[in-house]
Amino acid sequence: MARASDWSNGHNVTDSGSGSSNFGLDRPTSASSSAEPAEEEAEVLAEGAVLDLTADETRLKVEAALATLDNELIGLAPVKQRVREIAALLLVDRARQQFGLTSSRPTLHMSFTGGPGTGKTTVALRMAEILHVMGYIRTAKVHTVTRDDLVGQFIGHTAPKTKEAIARAAGGILFIDEAYYLFRPENERDYGQEVIEILLQEMENERASMVVIFAGYPDRMDTFFSANPGLSSRVPHHIAFDDYSHDELSHIAELMVAGENFRFDDEGRDAFDEYLALRMELPRFSNARSVRNAVERCRLRQARRLVELRRPLDKSDLITLTATDVRGSSLFDDAVPQPPEDSDGSRSDNGD
């Protein structure tokens, strides 16, 4: 936790009474939990020593964070693989430090590319947790920004705005959503380029313990990175989020419904699967987000159905989503898929 400790010295002033030469002020080397020995002061392990990584308590915490990632997110095998690799890299890096082997701090700036609703933001949150546990960043905080938060409206407005965003994300993750909007080749006076330059400068900075994640849709992110080779070369980790398959989506729906304390009955589940198949064919399908919206509308129809029953309700009435609730969707009205404006998967599905 060397990084995490850098600023924490104010809290345990009395811990290091030994350093009398500095007025009893704790030097920045002592870790935030005073029981843990300071990394810089920790003695270097002997040449022949053996380090058991499985016994490392940080590893256990990382394992816990990775387990939540596994349980919370369906599919996304390549993403999980990559996150595990990064965690392993940091773990080995720590072990190397304990042997006194110095190496430069690994750069962990990332780009997340994937369609809408594939879990980029959720993975960023988990990533913050993992990096924090590993001591790579000081807080497990994700500061999400879009173009509006970075680009100013007039000359000289952009730099302070960008620096402010960087200051707020300090010690955590700066998550730039829809990052390709920063680059507008059609307008050469666009201030987005200035943002990119400031970000580059900050990303180069060894001392800043901030991780920048660029997120966006794959095709446009490719153009974005190819237009900014300097940026691309400073982002070593490109993680692609694939669209979900039908099975994964129905699994996700199952989890979502359970999370809201509802459940599908058997016909309801079949109907929802059918609904998904239809919805996936339509344009502007946004994966898990569309599923969430569909579930929300099922709840709406269930509520209407229950009110119209005009009889006392029991618990199972309240938690069951039936086939009627699902088939109320206008997607089922006619077999021919309509343009989304007319269909049930209309406005709320598309923009958000």
Next chain:
Amino acid sequence: MKLRYGALSYLPDLTDDEIGAQVRYALAKGWPVSIEYTDDPHPRNIYWELWGLPMFDLDEPDGVLAEINACRSTFPQRYIRVLAYDASLGRQTTAMHFLVHRPTDEPGFQLIRTEGADRRQTYGVASYATGAPAGRRYGAS
């Protein structure tokens, strides 16, 4: 003569890490932090120039340190202090302030005796540096 001004002023000059720790303390208390500079070190001079705007909504001191460094490089020969303002009802005042930068050469203060009626004597102090007009004190800057 080393100017002793603000909190922590009888400690050795704070390192950046120590400044960061103090700023972190202020931010954790919810006090917005601002940076001010001056070339008039008189102890009664409370109105220093504000560097940028007060910094709101921060959690980590990195941004403040970046601004301190920007101010230092712009005004290497001024006094720079960091203030934390407590806006909570009933306090609404500066909760702490301390020096983070000083000019390389501090000439100190002159004791001025003024004789009044009936040989009554009043005292004052004036920095030797303030002999020059503002902006031209402490050498270069």
